[in-house]
Amino acid sequence: MVDIKGNSTAFIIVDAQNFVLHENGFGAGWGAWKYAQEKNMVQRTVKAIEKARASNIPIIFVQMDLRPQILPAITQNLPDIDFWKPLREMDFSKITPEEGDFQGSIIDEFTPQPEDLIVTKYHTMSGFHNTDLDQIVRALQCDTLLFAGAVTNLCVESTVRGAFDRGYNCVVLSDCVASISEEAQNFAIDVIFPMLGQVCTSDELEIM
Template sequence: MPVTTLDSKTALVVIDLQNGVLAAPGSPHSARDVLARTVRLAEAFRARDLPVVLVRVTASTDGSDAVPGRTDLSRSARAWPAGWDAVVAELAGHPEDIVVTKRNWSAFYGTDLDLHLRRRGVTQIVLTGVATSIGVESTARAAHEHGYHVTLATDAMTDLDPEAHRHSVEKIFPRLGETGTTADILALLTATAS
């Protein structure tokens, strides 16, 4: 469903736009394009005193805080470069922003994201970030389950796999909320402010 409205208490929730994640290639949008569009949205939200939530993922180098469970993929300890989990400079440095640290795909599970949003009366979230089919989709699903209106800025997110991105955007997101471009959301922000 195309984006139709923004609630007066809408928050921008940015998933994993951090140094290590943005070093990976993105598809169908480059990580730099996703970042540029997200920065525009963050500036617009801040200008209207709407919350901006910067979600970052981290993990211990010894693997001790890895999510348990069997998968086909290795979960071995990894030597992460220093600063890999820091929010990128283009988004960081705004003391009014909320920073949430996660260790799972979803920004809700095991974090205080829901508490931050509810204390501010937030009823809707706009999602951007990386990766569309992992962190963004997991957070969108949880937001929907928590009763938030969900809006997804589909040109301000990307994935390692263009087919996974397409599947999330075309098959999953329409069941969870409304989708639109950065320009669509900025236009609604401007209309709401008038």
Template sequence: MTTATYTAADTALLVVDPYNDFMSEGGKLYEAIRPTAEASGLFDNLRKILPAFRAAGVKVFIVPHHRSRADDYAKWDHLNMFQKANIPSQAFGEGTWGGEFNPEFGPQEGDIVVKEHWAQSGFANTDLDFLLKQHGARKLVLVGLIANSCIESTARFGMELGYHVTIVPDATAAFSHEGMVAAATNAPMYAHAILKTEELLGQLG
């Protein structure tokens, strides 16, 4: 009999950046992530994970990127490459369709929406750690985008804060195959478990 590793008592599912610009056809970044999303089975696997975790009573945390505004980086000293690239494209634009949550993969009633992160980590300068502790979460399961940036950065930060971290590679995607390889290469350095969707569901209490 499989031990229930993930239960409502101590687990949180973190869904990172489920915006239309990433997850909906016509989104500004949809075509960029589509090859790896199709290769990993991202969308089909999220369709299994999300309802299963909600049905089990596991808290779902939406971990969103900052919604873009035209003057976001005025007079900033240290922009990273993604922030620079987003100045002309304005992905996840505030008040735009692309900056709305995908209706299928975004928050549902009872989910918790965390404050938006500016760069890659869902913990840095947000209330994620505080909210997780308020809900008794000790184990984090991360799904969504992007595997080798926001997923990895959030997972690393979570490990440093003392959480048990699980990565689900077939419920993530990246901007390139190389990005997926980089994420897979780095994950054993910080993740306590690396599971395929079916393995994860088999350990869900």
């Protein structure tokens, strides 16, 4: 079991957007959507969100966004690696505003409430890079951060590393994150996260 104090904790949910956690997301081919379905990650995270809300823990959604006005220039300069491959291959002139809104939206199951906070990051993995996430958490007087979202070994891990570097107590909910494969998931959960904080399932989390 992992015990945390609800009055000094925030729940950060990373990149829980349609582009990565919906079957019609342009990043569905990465595998996180399939993994999330197989492991019941979405439903477990819904319960974790409800648990946090019941203890008045602030919910912070970190979402990745793209600036459509400069996307052509950005995609031309992106490195030819797998993470950016879907963007490099997309013809943004054929994407309607409605489709763009769908891809960037938080999945329906996690629909943010009015009291929730949303932090937007542009073209980066870490939720702390060039955002006001650190200022928000400090203003909330939180020293402990819970983590959920996708992709476990990419944007979630980068954000956890950012939190660790800033001195926060980090707790990763192992059943509320989804990776591109079992191997990638297990390495992050078993090797990386224990060096940066604590790891537990949502059922193992005790809020005091």
